[in-house]
Amino acid sequence: MSVSLPSVFAKPRVFAPVVTPFTAGLDVDAPRFVAFCQWLVGQGAGLALFGTNSEANSLSLAERHALLDHVLEAGIDPAQMLPGTGACALPDAIALTRHATEAGCAGALMLPPFFYKGVSDDGLFAYYSDVIQAVGSDQLRVLLYHIPQFTGVPITHALIERLIAVYPHTVVGIKDSSGDWANTAAMLEKFPGFAVFPASEALLGKALPLGAAGCISATANIQPRAIASLLNAVTLEERAEWEGKVATVRLAVQAQPMIPALKSIVAHFAKDSSWTRVRAPLTPMNPAQSGALLQQLQALDFSMPSMASLAAVAA
Template sequence: MTSLDGVLAPILTPYGDDLAPDPVRFVALARWLMDQGLGLAPFGTTSEGNSLSVEEKMALLDALAEAGLDRGRMMPGTGCCALTDSVRLSAHAVARGCSGVLMLPPFYYKTVSEDGLFAAFSEVIQRVGDSRLRVYLYHFPQQSQIPIGHALIERLLAAYPGVVVGLKDSSGDLSNMVSLCRAFPGFKVFAGTERLILPVMRAGGAGCISANANIHGAAMLALVRGWRDAGAEAMQAGLEGFRAVMEGMPLIAALKAVTAIRTGDAGWRRVRPPLVGLPVDKEAELLARLKSVGVLF
């Protein structure tokens, strides 16, 4: 087990009135999540990572470091369309002591070859040039339209053993996650949804990185830690009911609305365009639905 096994929260990014990232709120949420035993995966999809500049991401990671939070339990997203941006973010994460980086493939061009993807990841690794770098690939084909297949993973593991060490699979395809666990022993596979924690852990997975960990991560961590226990099936069923409630809402706006209610801080409702906040009537509906599955705020 490493410091990144378990459950990582893709932490929400708060904004001020001017829509600039708010490091004070960011650190407060990070501390609350980490106090529950969770790790952090900032600057991915849920963090509105592709709506943030390189400088903004670096400044927020600096704020976490300066607050004394454990970067050994952090896996910031560093995959960008521009090679040099991925290099800067990855090098900064290593310098700040993060245990790994979560790397999307360059996602603008949709018809790139496996050779092109291999070259992109390889170039980042070589330019960072730091033996401490640990890369977790980010497989999210519905969003990126660029899948990360077994053949590419095999090439990267052969070329960069001990550097390319795992993957977050947000495809929702259980058979792919199980296949990865079996094909690449020791390769750390994280389910991208709490719906699949139990079967992925049974297949040899490392844990879960789910947007919903921002509000219900402790329950996910309990299942990751107790997947062998007699009550594991019941815990999984409870998480599936919770996930079903959240899937009926625009996820980032819903998570921010719940965080605003939990903290009493209305500023948490802000999202960056093109996203829009959750309407008031939808907030009431969401709270009622969460209450119906035993999740209260």
């Protein structure tokens, strides 16, 4: 297989599915979002805007469109971005994917339509194909998004094979959020050159030797530098040390409801309680829960450095 990968994929990279802040009225808070994106890039992470951990499906089409524009207007390099553009409704997926492509984003991370269950590979192929043809751009790079525990709609290997066969230049990778290592390993073996991103830094130790493209991980929101250090480690000893560090932090966080936990942590280190807000159906952590989590992280010597610019937005 020969695909043309954007330069951002030239070596293994960490991308953060950027958590989305809300105002007191639960509107999207663009200034805080932009400041956080800038912090993440400064810490060595790429931006998987509008991911699961971004509450992307809790945002309207207009909100997603406007928020990407805000980030672009702030001067953040679109070559660092893999916005989520999948949607249940084909016109929404087309509009979001077109916008991301025209903006020069490195790629579009596309959920399958996730309302109907038991849909066929024919139907999913038609969905991806309809989007690719409607966008009709040589610049488009699609990453598939396999997260069956939320979508109920798995991306099968047979579907990947069909998509690569017809769109070798466009369908260039996948995020595997299944947590099923056997699936990740099988894709790495079956589809050489295809950019396979596990959804957890804890899998990098096994995935990198098999050619993984890096990771797109929830906890990249809070430990981007550490994951980048793991990816950039020169010696095996160095890599093992970073693996241990990032794994313990991840374990502590993933024992909690992920999104409220990430937001509580960002709120704490940005000294800005507005970060704790979530949209229904999610609920924020209560102070006892977040206090316990933060104590646990403190015991691990964890902190998020250099957040003065975020505190400044709050002031």
